[in-house]
Amino acid sequence: MQGEQREAAGPVPAIDHAQALVSLKGVSKRFGATLALNQVSIDFHPGEIHCVLGENGAGKSTIGKIIGGLYAPDEGTLEVGGGGVAFKTIKDSRARGLAMVFQELSLAPDLSVRANLRLGSQKAGGPFSLLRHAEETEEARAVLVSLGCELDVEIPVRELSVGSQQLVEIAKALLQAPTLLILDEPTAMLGAAEKGNLFKVLRGLRDAGKSLVLVTHHVDDVVELADRVSIMRNGSLVDSFLMHPGLDANHILERLTGGKLPKATPTDGRQEHSEEVLRIDGLRRRCGAPESIGVRRGEIIGLYGVVGSGAERLIHALSGAARCREFQFELAGRRFDPRDPADAAACGVSYLPAGRASNGIFPSLSIRENLCLSMLDRLGRYGFVSSNAERAETSRTLSHFGVKYADMDLPITGLSGGNQQKVLMARAMARARHVLVLEEPTAGIDISAKLSLHDRIRDLAQSGVCVVLLSSDLMETIQLCHSVLTFYEGRVAQRYENPTLGDQAEIVADVLGQNSAAH
Ligand SMILES: Nc1ncnc2c1ncn2[C@@H]1O[C@H](COP(=O)(O)OP(=O)(O)OP(=O)(O)O)[C@@H](O)[C@H]1O
Incomplete structure (x- = not known):
């Protein structure tokens, strides 16, 4: 079954695929009144991509954190290579070849990319330390390039977009050369192009006999990658099955939600007669011509581009997260130049930044x-x-x-x-008076909750607020927005009015610079 889905690879070392690399046997974990895991038994095999699905709070990350040495089970055992282990720290887990990419980014923002990649795995100095330094830098670059992330490894991480930070986080785990790698929502802030590179790397690791565990809410990713799927509900493992070509996204959704998924509805037409609340100047088309955009009350406008396309710069300038002289704004007829997000909020522009752990929660x-x-x-x-x-x-x-x-x-x-x-x-929604700026709003949110959050956003728009959305999830962008602007290399490629799923291919071609119409 699995062989049919794989890309041709060189000779594969003999691996006992039947023997689980890591197993949870009857594991329970409680936090106060919450039973996060209830008698869960699950096996992770070498040479397999195992996707773990389930609604928010179902217990998926807790499984990862037990394997990663962050939590100890209250009951049951964790086995590695067939023997029971009792990890006390992340280091213990690492020493057994297990690596983790958590949902929350854990990079040190003021350190360079290179320093972050080596954090926690530095070797002591010595006569060959310079040579080793050069080797490590080269190795780090190679891993980043394999992820399609060609960046200067000497710049501080805080200067990277959240999508690039996520790739650095993944690169850091890959540099440990783990035998089992758990990725918790790795694609939540990646666009189609970045996702494609990541998937190629993951397939390569799987074909080399590594065990990959992917915690995700993206069913399309599951169809594309998974060899095995397990479904969690309220702390229990409720389903586990091998993938085969006959299983499509609808089938998995059915098993995941028990057929209770509400139907996604596209946003109704725009309120053409409502007043313009936001004007954005300073945009440029690909041909260099200036572009000025007006957004009306009740309108939801989407910005779409790959990491570094310029769409984030616009969002950050509008929300006050970064000063950027390139763009000029008018809000309700008056010049708007926010010093910071608090200043923007005082003027009625509310911002939900991407990367909740570093940018949002207290x-x-x-x-x-x-x-x-x-x-x-x-x-x-x-x-x-x-x-x-x-x-x-x-x-x-x-x-x-x-x-x-x-x-x-x-x-x-x-x-x-x-x-x-x-x-x-x-x-963020509670404080939006004129404009709500959303950056990756549904990252990490389960499929049903995502549909109801879309309804909340539509309700807010209906009440007269204009919404500016930056999401790497193209389906979400199309379903939610009245119009979508595509970005390529800092310029606007095209504007789509009332976009439909039929526009997907053209939008992707725009943002990859492959669409001649956009030039
Ligand atoms: N450190 C903690 N303290 C208290 N409760 C916790 C803690 N960690 C997890 N929980 C609770 O355990 C349950 C399972 O959480 P977990 O993070 O494993 O869910 P999840 O399936 O990964 O959800 P999501 O898809 O939202 O990431 C939740 O109800 C959560 O509130």
Whole structure:
């Protein structure tokens, strides 16, 4: 079965595919009142890409964190190579050849790409340290190039887009040459081109006998890559099957959601007669001609391009995340030049940045505090915030956004990744008066929750806010937006009005610079 899906490779060393490399046997894990894993038994085999699916909070990352040495099981055993192990730290897991790419980026923003790639695996100095330094730099570059990420390894990580940071994070794990690699939502912030490179690397590793575990909400990725699929629900493993060419995305969706997935609906036509709230000047078309764009109240506009295409620069300038003289904005008829996101928010432009761990959450604050930060003025009178009002509003909003939580007063870091993202989304939406700027809003969010978040975004637009969306998920961009601007090498390639799925191929060709119409 698996041989049919693979690319031709050189001679493969003899690997015992039947023997699991890593197994969980009857593992349970509890956090306070939450049973994150309930008697889970699962095997990960060499030479296999094993996709683990399930809704937000189902327990997928907890499996990864137990294998990665972050958590110890409360019950049951973790086995590596057939023998029980008790990891106390990530280092113990690494020493057994197991590597992890977590959902939250863990890079040191002020260190260079090269320093980040070596972090945690530096060898002591010595007479050959210079030579080794050169070798390591070369090795790091080669891994990045294999991921299609050709960047200067001496620049600080904070200067990279979140998509590039994600690739650096993956490169860091690959440099450990692991026998088992777990990737938790690796494609959440990657576009089609970056994804293609990553998948090629993953297939190569699988064909060399490594074990790959992919935690994902992207069913199309599963169809493209998986040899085996396991489905988690409420902490239990509820289904596990081998892939074969007869299994398509609909089949997997059916098994994942039990046939309860609401149908995705495209956004209705734009409110042509509403007032223009945002004007963007300073854009250039590919031919060099200037482009000025007006966005009306109620309109959802999408920006689409590969990592580094220029779309992020526009988003960051509009949200105040970075000063960029290239663009000029008018907001509700007045010049708008935000110094920072707080300044933008004060003018009614709310921003949800990509990369929640580094850019969005306050890890030491509770779920309630994280949510209510933007609502304090609405919840209080004369500078005093009513605790009852705050709790009632928190409870209402968490349920409206489908957040799965045990106690709103516990730290937000106790929520699963997707549930943290829903809280940040709710916070950003609450403070949008004129414009909501969304960057990768549904990264890490499960399929059903994503559809309902799309409805929340449409509702907000209907109420008169204009939404500017940057998402690497092309389907999402098309389904949600009234119009889409494609970007290539810092210029606007094309504008699509009322885009449909039929525009997909042309949009991808635009952003890869292959579309002559865009020149
Ligand atoms: N450190 C923690 N403290 C408290 N609760 C936790 C902690 N880690 C996980 N949980 C809880 O365990 C459950 C499973 O979380 P987990 O992160 O494994 O889910 P997931 O399937 O990976 O979700 P997502 O798709 O959103 O990433 C969730 O209810 C979560 O809130």
